[in-house]
Amino acid sequence: xxxxxxxxxxxxxxxxxxxxxxxxxxxxxxxxxxxxxxxxxxxxxxxxxxxxxxxxxxxxxxxxxxxxxxxxxxxxxxxxxxxxxxxxxxxxxxxxxxxxxxxxxxxxx
Amino acid sequence: xxxxxxxxxxxxxxxxxxxxxxxxxxxxxxxxxxxxxxxxxxxxxxxxxxxxxxxxxxxxxxxxxxxxxxxxxxxxxxxxxxxxxxxxxxxxxxxxxxxxxxxxxxxxxxxxxxxxxxx
Numbered sequence: 001x002x003x004x005x006x007x008x009x010x011x012x013x014x015x016x017x018x019x020x021x022x023x024x025x026x027x028x029x030x031x032x033x034x035x036x037x038x039x040x041x042x043x044x045x046x047x048x049x050x051x052x053x054x055x056x057x058x059x060x061x062x063x064x065x066x067x068x069x070x071x072x073x074x075x076x077x078x079x080x081x082x083x084x085x086x087x088x089x090x091x092x093x094x095x096x097x098x099x100x101x102x103x104x105x106x107x108x109x
Numbered sequence: 110x111x112x113x114x115x116x117x118x119x120x121x122x123x124x125x126x127x128x129x130x131x132x133x134x135x136x137x138x139x140x141x142x143x144x145x146x147x148x149x150x151x152x153x154x155x156x157x158x159x160x161x162x163x164x165x166x167x168x169x170x171x172x173x174x175x176x177x178x179x180x181x182x183x184x185x186x187x188x189x190x191x192x193x194x195x196x197x198x199x200x201x202x203x204x205x206x207x208x209x210x211x212x213x214x215x216x217x218x219x220x221x222x223x224x225x226x227x228x
Contacts, residue, residue, distance in 0.1 A: 001171075003153075036214040038154070045221065046146075046154065046204065051214030058216070089154050093212040097168045099144065104153040 001027065004090055004102035011108040012080045020105045022073040022090030028100050030071040034093035037066055037075045039086045040104075046089070050075060077107070085109045111135040111217050113205050118222030121195055129190040131205035131219055136186075140164075142208040143188040144215055145179060147201035147224075157203070158190060161211060168212075173199075195226045 005023040012018040022029070022037075029035055037050040048057040050066040053073065063078045073092070077084055090102040117129040131143060145157040158179040159168045167179045178191040188205060202223050206215030 034213050038215075040154065045218045046206075046215075047218075048214050048216045051216075057214070087153075091156070091214075097212070098170060099156040099159065099212055101146075101154050101156055 001094055001096060001098060001100055004028065004092060004100055006088075006090060006102040006105045008103070009106045009108065012077075014080050014082065014109060016080050017076060017078040018080060018107065019074050019076045020088055020090075020107070022075070022092075022102045024071050024073075024092055024100070026071060027096065028071075028092040028094040029068060029073050031095045032093040033068075035066075035068055035073045036091045037073075038089045038091070040089060041086045049088070080109045082109050113207060113217055113219035115203065115205055115219040115222040118203065118224045120225045120227060122228050123196055123226055125195055127192045127195060127224060129192070129203055129205075129222055129224070131188040131190075133186045133188070133207065136207070139209075140185060142211065143179070143181065144206040144208055145177075145190045145203055146206055146215070147199075147203045148221075149198070149201040152201075155201075159208070159212060160188065162209075192224070195224075197226050200224060200226045 035053045038046040040046040053068045114132045140162040142162045160179045181188045202221040204221045205219045207217040
């Protein structure tokens with residue numbers, strides 16, 4: 001099963017909003033509501049941002065929101081701040097009992 | 110304090126074996142599952158394996174199936190990744206990630222342990 005498709009990069013100025021897409025198939029994103037998003041700074045530990053498609057993890061500001069439509073999930077970061085600059089990965093449970101990661105999107109603020 | 114600590118990484122020759130450990134502490138006694146996720150140099154995150162909260166089911170990425178085995182001990186707080194027939198492409202930082210459900214999200218991660226497969 002192939003990796004979920006994310007744009008390699010995204011960018012925005014401080015205060016702006018940016019949306020990162022994550023495209024899968026009917027076997028993963030289209031099949032499951034177990035879609036998550038992680039923030040990862042190089043050399044650091046990945047941090048859960050969103051789980052179960054739309055739920056913010058503990059301590060994550062409400063500037064972060066997410067949704068899903070069909071086989072595409074999206075993460076929106078509003079009111080961009082310099083500390084939001086990181087790699088963002090989507091994941092989805094798939095019907096073959098595996099977890100699939102997206103290729104990652106480097107967000108530049 | 111909720112914590113996961115990996116260990117067991119190192120440099121190993123192709124074809125050899127290595128066993129990674131992930132020690133969980135600070136959690137309640139509710140059973141939980143565990144993922145292993147890796148990041149090869151310059152690459153993105155890749156899911157490797159998952160063991161279910163009841164410990165009876167294990168699942169693997171195609172790239173490691175048949176070579177890697179995930180397990181936990183009787184205390185249910187120590188998790189392992191036995192890696193056999195290692196290849197150069199297994200070189201990566203390996204993270205364990207706690208999952209309170211079945212293939213849901215990983216809210217707690219360890220700091221990672223580095224595996225280098227090289228002759």
